[in-house]
Amino acid sequence: QALRYYEMGGLEVGVVASGFLQLLVSQLSTRIISFSLNLLIARYLTPEAYGLASIQFHLITSTILLLSREGFRRGCLRFQTQGDSKVDARKVLSVAWLTVPAGVLVSAAICGAVLLMSGAEAGGADAHVYRTAVLLHGLAAVVEVLAEPLYILALVQLQFRLRVGMDTLALLSKSALTLLLVSSTHLPPALAFSAAQLAFACVTLLGYAVAMGRQVALAVRSQAAGARGEGGSWGTHWGTEERHVLSMTGLFTLQAAEKQVLAEGSKFVMVAFQSSYDQGVYGLVANLGSLVVRTLFQPLEEIAFAAFSRFKVSISSTGQQAGPPSGSQYQEGLQQLAGVLKALVKAVCMLGLLSASFGPPYAYTLLRLVYSTRWSETQAPAVLAAFSVYILFVAVNGITEAFVHAVLDKRGLKQMNVLLVVFAATHLLASVVLVRSAGAVGLVAADTINMIIRIGTSLWYIRQQFQDLQGFSLLQLLPSRSTLQACAAAAAVSHVSNRVVMGNVSKSTSSRDFLVHAGIHVIVAIMCLMMWVMVVYKAERGTVHELKNLRRQPHGQVDAKSKEEQKNKME
Numbered sequence: 001q002a003l004r005y006y007e008m009g010g011l012e013v014g015v016v017a018s019g020f021l022q023l024l025v026s027q028l029s030t031r032i033i034s035f036s037l038n039l040l041i042a043r044y045l046t047p048e049a050y051g052l053a054s055i056q057f058h059l060i061t062s063t064i065l066l067l068s069r070e071g072f073r074r075g076c077l078r079f080q081t082q083g084d085s086k087v088d089a090r091k092v093l094s095v096a097w098l099t100v101p102a103g104v105l106v107s108a109a110i111c112g113a114v115l116l117m118s119g120a121e122a123g124g125a126d127a128h129v130y131r132t133a134v135l136l137h138g139l140a141a142v143v144e145v146l147a148e149p150l151y152i153l154a155l156v157q158l159q160f161r162l163r164v165g166m167d168t169l170a171l172l173s174k175s176a177l178t179l180l181l182v183s184s185t186h187l188p189p190a191l192a193f194s195a196a197q198l199a200f201a202c203v204t205l206l207g208y209a210v211a212m213g214r215q216v217a218l219a220v221r222s223q224a225a226g227a228r229g230e231g232g233s234w235g236t237h238w239g240t241e242e243r244h245v246l247s248m249t250g251l252f253t254l255q256a257a258e259k260q261v262l263a264e265g266s267k268f269v270m271v272a273f274q275s276s277y278d279q280g281v282y283g284l285v286a287n288l289g290s291l292v293v294r295t296l297f298q299p300l301e302e303i304a305f306a307a308f309s310r311f312k313v314s315i316s317s318t319g320q321q322a323g324p325p326s327g328s329q330y331q332e333g334l335q336q337l338a339g340v341l342k343a344l345v346k347a348v349c350m351l352g353l354l355s356a357s358f359g360p361p362y363a364y365t366l367l368r369l370v371y372s373t374r375w376s377e378t379q380a381p382a383v384l385a386a387f388s389v390y391i392l393f394v395a396v397n398g399i400t401e402a403f404v405h406a407v408l409d410k411r412g413l414k415q416m417n418v419l420l421v422v423f424a425a426t427h428l429l430a431s432v433v434l435v436r437s438a439g440a441v442g443l444v445a446a447d448t449i450n451m452i453i454r455i456g457t458s459l460w461y462i463r464q465q466f467q468d469l470q471g472f473s474l475l476q477l478l479p480s481r482s483t484l485q486a487c488a489a490a491a492a493v494s495h496v497s498n499r500v501v502m503g504n505v506s507k508s509t510s511s512r513d514f515l516v517h518a519g520i521h522v523i524v525a526i527m528c529l530m531m532w533v534m535v536v537y538k539a540e541r542g543t544v545h546e547l548k549n550l551r552r553q554p555h556g557q558v559d560a561k562s563k564e565e566q567k568n569k570m571e
Contacts, residue, residue: 047280054283068103071253103145111138136194143201150208258420289387308406352392359388361498393451400458482539
């Protein structure tokens with residue numbers, strides 16, 4: 001029992017390492033190409049048109065998809081593994097297919113509500129064009145949801161390479177088609193974005209159909225035959241485990257709705273109270289600033305949740321088969337889980353500190369280099385500076401909240417849902433007040449306050465989870481004092497450089513003079529970054545070693561030496 005317990009724990013540790021590295025390589029290459037294409041797209045669009053796509057259409061698509069599928073994605077991870085460490089595909093699909101009717105209903109409801117409230121015009125677009133674009137986005141969401149049962153099966157089976165390929169192909173297709181339509185045709189931008197979103201959904205569906213179609217067909221035939229033999233119908237022939245997963249899915253769906261309000265509620269407020277121009281400025285900064293979030297933090301959060309969930313299931317199934325583990329086994333299991341959590345939180349915290357240290361003093365320089373004075377002379381630099389600090393809290397919240405949601409039982413999830421309702425109300429209130437007083441900067445400030453509250457709640461749950469682990473402290477999740485001091489020093493030097501070197505730069509400064517000043521400013525950043533890396537490597541050797549150990553475990557398997565040591569301990 002003990003050996004199997006540790007092997008399963010090693011499996012989930014390796015999932016984080018191998019899966020994250022696969023997604024990271026894909027995300028880096030894909031985002032660089034996508035960012036280059038989006039940069040060109042932004043040069044063809046007015047702020048009003050950019051805000052239509054990055055704020056309004058984004059809210060429509062993200063709301064439909066989140067409400068339709070997020071609960072099923074997380075709920076299906078609660079299926080228990082069989083003796084060969086695999087999940088029964090028939091059970092997964094018997095629940096996952098419900099995402100399709102859910103997606104159709106949610107899409108119809110969201111699009112209908114948007115059209116009802118939009119009035120004659122929305123975002124400066126012609127009324128007919130806008131209505132057509134909304135309907136096309138709803139259709140694209142439904143097409144993407146059709147691939148969801150296939151995606152969920154791949155997710156439960158931890159097929160991260162498939163996810164890498166599909167994400168890369170779909171995102172590049174969307175970006176390339178958008179650039180082609182806005183630069184080479186007279187198609188209105190709203191319809192160009194809609195066509196590109198529909199292409200993204202079609203590529204996703206076709207890709208998963210080709211990769212998973214045969215396995216799904218076999219599972220469906222087997223499930224249907226079994227259901228007919230027992231007098232039931234396929235897709236509703238649920239056993240105890242399936243019903244448990246469905247109940248968890250309902251809780252996760254409710255949680256997803258609350259998280260949508262928490263994550264995007266401020267954007268709804270911006271749509272209601274701010275002009276299309278301000279929406280475009282914020283949309284540009286959010287897309288630029290979230291490049292780090294989407295590339296590094298989002299895939300790590302998703303894979304960490306999958307790993308923590310499977311770890312939780314492994315402990316539960318082991319306890320069911322051989323009774324609850326002894327005190328020493330339980331301590332060892334908690335120690336392993338805490339070690340992975342510490343390494344991941346410290347890693348994202350250090351990356352977030354980099355953003356908070358260098359983002360504000362280099363916001364103007366970056367925007368002018370990348371988007372020219374058309375955007376650098378707006379409110380965008382101030383918004384990007386605030387967003388750079390916000391990234392730190394997003395990074396920490398992503399891992400801590402993923403851990404809490406993965407290990408909580410049904411009762412704990414209900415408690416968390418109640419708290420999320422309170423957080424959502426507080427977030428909306430702060431957004432209304434701060435957006436009216438400070439515009440897009442106030443929007444980022446409201447989001448930051450929201451993240452701080454959620455981090456505090458997650459840390460309380462984490463402390464409760466490890467209260468039986470001797471020597472555990474929440475302070476162990478923080479980087480060392482030397483690392484924090486190095487970040488503070490780098491931030492101070494960078495701010496001085498920004499004031500001294502870039503202080504006299506304005507819109508009238510020639511391109512040549514700007515490049516000279518910007519070059520000196522960037523050299524200062526490189527020197528500070530080198531200093532920071534040396535300090536971190538020396539002060540965070542334990543964390544670096546832990547992360548290296550995660551990577552060295554091929555596909556998460558515990559090496560022979562570790563198994564022997566664990567076996568000796570149990571004996």
